[in-house]
Amino acid sequence: MTASFTRRRVTTKSRTAAVGAVAIVGALLLTGCGDQTNKAKQGNSSNAADKGPLFSKLPQKIQDAGVIKVGSDINYPPVEFKKNGKVMGLDPDLANALGKELGVTFEFNNATFDTLLSGLRSQRYDIAMSAMTDNKGRQDGVDPDTGKKAGEGVDFVDYFTAGVSIYTKKGADQSIKTWDDLCGKKIVVQRGTVSHDLAKAESKKCEKSGKRKIAVEAFGNDTEAQTRLRGGGAAAGSSDFPVAAYAVKTSGGGKDFQLVGEQVDAAPYGIAVSKDNTELRDALQQALALIIANGEYDKIVAKWGVKDGAVTKAIINGGK
Structure with missing residues (x-):
């Protein structure tokens, strides 16, 4: 779903020290910088602190709904796919982990891959999470065939490399x-x-x-x-x-x-977010930084046998 870097074999990235990861998370927190399927259920307390450590960082609309609507092509194992009617894979598991930090449900909606960004632009989804490569063309809304502007670009929160x-x-x-x-x-x-x-x-x-x-x-x-x-x-x-x-x-x-x-x-996968939704983008970045620091991220990539693509930092728009 990958973009243009120099041609090379992807190699396992070295791990940063846990202290460094925690420091990154602390800095992020201080700056405040179709089918309904997989859901990360949270408690029903009206106290935002009980919902998740980053609940208050979310846009008010999502706080009120308690749901982040995800556009995804759920036919791309092992990243996302259905088995016995249940959505599973790397992306749904990561979404569950992010949901625990954000205190909301991630609700996956199935669509073909080539319609995901248009669905995001039309606000059918809050995010697109579907092994989507972060690259400059998608950031700028440029058609890869014509090289011309085709629509509004998106921001990416990068979470994997492939x-x-x-x-x-x-x-x-x-x-x-x-x-x-x-x-x-x-x-x-x-x-x-x-x-x-x-x-x-x-x-x-x-x-x-x-x-x-x-x-x-x-x-x-x-x-x-x-x-x-x-x-x-x-x-x-x-x-x-x-x-x-x-x-x-x-x-x-x-x-x-x-x-x-x-x-x-080799290039990063990113969670796509509309450029005018920086509040949601930054909340997702902080949640990703937290699950990297607490080890949950490593458990998930290991579960799906894709540790070689693991990232060590939560970066926005790292694609070239």
Whole structure:
């Protein structure tokens, strides 16, 4: 869901000392800087202090509602997905932890990924949390194809880091190791993601170098793209590393797909918030800093096997 950094393998980040993390949290606190599914339930006391340490930092509208409405494409395991009718994954678990600090319910609403920012702009959601890459284009509201302003930009509270991976049918990699090897072949991706943007950009590079373009087939969700590849309708698929790795591990009991090559374009996932909603943005940043400091964040990323993408600080708009 990833953006442009230099191409490299994502490596585990070194941990800051607990004292430093607590100091960051203290500084933040002093500055005050579709489907309804996963919910972090809190107490019903009218005393704000009983609801959560950061309840008073939230916009009054959200305090009154007791709910943060989340737009999310709930079909992207292990980040967010449904199992037996229940929403689960990295994002819902992190939302639950943030909800405890903020004293409100995070209410996930299902939508296709490419409609999330428009839903945020129209106030259908308070935030978008869906393995969404924080990059300058989204911050500024720029269309990745035209390079022109397409709408209002958003702010991001960055909470994870991931790169983009290529995967193929198991035992049928067709000598694909890098994006250059995809010239003249077909790749399947989820529409509106950075994998989609990257595939289109790489296709243009193929053409400029005198090679055949990459045929890019985009779907409404990643599961549809995987189904197409599984059925032999493409040479490869691409998605964020945690998602591609999860598909390789679980699809067909691990017999359907294999990862090829290295991750590229490591970048942060961010919780998207409207630029005019700085009060909510800053409250989310403070809540994230708290769960990093108290160790709850580390427990969640470890639970989902994605510790290599963990962050050590709560940063706003860290994407390039």
